[in-house]
Amino acid sequence: MLSRFQQISDLDELREYVNETLCDHYQLQLDAFRLTEHVLRRGGKPCGIYFCLHGPRAVKFTAIWEIDRNRVLFYGATGERFLKTQLTGTVALDRVAA
Secondary structure (H helix, E strand, O other): OEEEEEOOOOHHHHHHHHHHHHHHHOOOOOOOOEEEEEEEEEOOEEEEEEEEEEOHHHOEEEEEEEOOOOEEEEEOOOOOEEEEEEEOOOOOOOOOOO
């Protein structure tokens, strides 16, 4: 599994990075497939965001942003983790909590 660092400063950049990384890894055309997201909560507080790229033939590729560790974990269709990215910027949480 690879690890990398990425400068991200807002939620839109994070969405774009996740979408580009998943599409690039699986050789998919960028913006050809829908990316959904769900806020993950622990004790009523946001603790992460679950991203899901709905690929061809109902295949799903996912990523999870862990807010407390400020990292994104990328998973393939069979659940194997293929990349861990440590974010070096600070993503504003006000839009996440909504």
